[in-house]
Amino acid sequence: MTDVLEVRNLYKRYGGLVATNGVNLSVRPGEMHAIIGPNGAGKTTLISQLQGMVRPDAGEIFIDGVNVTATPAHQRAGLGVARSFQIASLIPDFSVLDHAAFAVQAQLGHSFRFWRRADREEILLAPAREAVEAAGLGARMHSPARDLSHGERRQLELAIALAQRPKILLLDEPMAGMGKQDGQRMTQRLADLKGRYSMLLIEHDMAAVFSLADRLSVLVSGAIIKTGTADEIRNDPQVRAAYLGHG
């Protein structure tokens, strides 16, 4: 079976800094693949290249076997790539439901529909509600984004990505900055989603990552130094030296 995501020899340079240094990576259907790495390792830059916001200098990206390296970001979303932002990227006036409905709308083809009220289209609202519930935000359905707490904003990021009905979820530190309790709830939510979506998960919380991921890759200074199961990563001397030792 083809991998949902395959990355070959990806490079990205910012001036003298090599943010992505020859990355090879794959996500199998239904797999949760986690990426760990210290601050500034290039995790967000990698996700942005996979989603299309950032152009790589070299290398190739395949979604379901299709080369999307030159495909613009909005078209990649149409091919099933959804990403959540490490720094929540929302629309303050839009309610939680509005955000999810917008994501559903975007998946239903063009938006040159001028007459019907979008906020009454059940074809948008039903899947949107479902995504919001799945992200655990059901109680805040009609709250505008500007009224949400930090943790709720992270949940909304997940809800939007789910509403896109993605082939692959790229989650950039979904529990960053959350309190312990909220973080645990988010971990549980991701565990519930596991197997239903192919996921690339970036996360700092080691306990969460080791319990969730099928495979892990360790990214240091833009390069993947090791990919393997939780046990293989935990016991790898190179990883311990380069990363776990510091953390």
Next chain:
Amino acid sequence: MADGASRPIRAALWPALVLIALLALAPALSIWLDDPFTVKIATRIVIFAIGAVALDLTLGYAGLVSLCQAAFFGVGGYVVGILAWHQANSEAVLAGWMGSSELALTLPLAFLVAGLFAAAVGAVSLRTGGPYFIMITLAFNQMLYYGAVALQKYGGDDGLQIINPLTLFGYDISNRYKFFYLALTMLLATVLLIDRLARSRFGVVLRAAAVNETRAIAVGVAPWPYRLVAFAITGALAGLAGALLAASQQFISPADMAWDRSGDFVVMTALGGVATVWGPIIGAAAFIFTELSLSSYMQHWQLPFGLIILAIVLLLRGGLAQLVDLARGAKKGGEAVHD
């Protein structure tokens, strides 16, 4: 919001309908006061309100500051003026067609031609963003302005007088009151149209991309084509308003297309409150009254009025419409949520 119940006043349609109902009383007031000037002012308010409400689609909902609105307004005016001129002079416009002073034909044409101009201007301008977009639309405004000045045949700098009586479906429309209700009907249509557009999927894209383009692209929507269509609709409606102005004063001139008039439209829209359909109507009324005060006995009001407008635009980012929100204790919006 799934239900309209908790929708804030700012986004509601009914205040616009109330304002239009109030405006509809202007002819009665004019007769009662025995002052024909009243209905003339009301007509001007209605015409500029059409341009301002239309601009709100681009400015308020799509978040794009265009300084080309007056040019499209003028294009519409010239369509009506030039076609009437050809009829009066029995000279073919093209392929033996002698022009027309029938508004049932020339108003839709003005709408279409201005829309096409706007589509062309938008196709170039929308490749840029922010301050560049403002500058490029301004440049296009000046280009079209000088284009009108260069129309020597149609009066050039002096403008174009419409000498033959204009008709609507064959009936003379030179009666002030009849014409007022024609313009008011167009305002009503504009308000209903913009309100529908703003709430449709199309409007959702405009509103989302105005605040957070990155998010729109991430979920799969490239805003460019939607912005272009919004810009063209705004320009087409400006053309309709300009056509009505030309018809109401039997005259159109390059002065109606000057760049500061484009700035006036932005002020009208921002003054009343962007992203509402009723704010720009109030803005247009306030603007026309200011214009009066500048040109008549109320001259000493000039400075205070200017300062009031400045204060409103600077302090209330939501325009006068935000006063309603503040009075109702609603929270104010604005900056994107980036934590």
